[in-house]
Amino acid sequence: MSVNVETRVDAPGSAEFAAEAWELKERIREREGVLKQRRAFFVDAYRRATDHLLYEGDDLVGFASVRRDGYILFLAVAPERRGEGYGKRLVAAALQDHDSISCHARASNEGALSFYDHLGFETLRRINGYYEDGGDAYYLRLGDGASLREKFAEFFRRSVTGP
Numbered sequence: 001m002s003v004n005v006e007t008r009v010d011a012p013g014s015a016e017f018a019a020e021a022w023e024l025k026e027r028i029r030e031r032e033g034v035l036k037q038r039r040a041f042f043v044d045a046y047r048r049a050t051d052h053l054l055y056e057g058d059d060l061v062g063f064a065s066v067r068r069d070g071y072i073l074f075l076a077v078a079p080e081r082r083g084e085g086y087g088k089r090l091v092a093a094a095l096q097d098h099d100s101i102s103c104h105a106r107a108s109n110e111g112a113l114s115f116y117d118h119l120g121f122e123t124l125r126r127i128n129g130y131y132e133d134g135g136d137a138y139y140l141r142l143g144d145g146a147s148l149r150e151k152f153a154e155f156f157r158r159s160v161t162g163p
């Protein structure tokens with residue numbers, strides 16, 4: 001992991017970094033056909049959520065928007081920064097505030113499904129036609145706070161002490 005990563009947070013009601021998060025989301029949508037939420041939905045959901053953002057200098061390299069019930073609305077890592085632990089770090093940030101977290105992932109999004117499976121998320125159900133474009137989703141959950149804290153313990157220590 002890069003030593004120059006800074007974590008910023010937009011608390012509920014704040015959208016200081018929303019424009020940059022939207023730009024990253026749109027870049028990923030154009031390239032990969034995922035994260036297709038429309039702007040009005042995105043901006044409203046982003047503002048209500050706790051948004052964890054990772055910056056390398058002035059560059060946003062990833063973010064996660066987490067609802068107050070622990071549901072991950074958006075999770076995105078810049079394509080050129082994948083595989084460096086940023087996605088896991090964002091999930092760990094969500095876990096610091098919630099015992100259990102959940103999300104939907106597109107059934108065709110094999111990368112995200114493998115990532116969530118790797119981190120220990122359970123598939124609770126498949127929902128046909130979940131997305132506006134007719135796409136199916138899986139509903140996933142990472143639960144059991146105590147054992148998770150243990151699993152992510154080393155990570156938390158690293159997050160807290162920082163680089």
Ligand SMILES: CC(C)(COP(=O)(O)OP(=O)(O)OC[C@H]1O[C@@H](n2cnc3c(N)ncnc32)[C@H](O)[C@@H]1OP(=O)(O)O)[C@@H](O)C(=O)NCCC(=O)NCCS
Binds near residue numbers: 082083086103104118
């Ligand atoms: C899914 C996503 C957030 C993963 O981010 P990332 O920063 O590349 O993931 P990490 O580097 O933190 O990976 C964490 C672990 O998951 C594993 N992993 C990540 N992507 C994986 C994949 N496609 N297949 C298998 N394992 C994967 C890593 O090997 C790593 O394992 P380790 O902890 O044993 O080393 C990123 O690929 C992304 O932004 N995708 C596009 C947007 C998206 O689909 N978001 C989810 C919408 S539901």
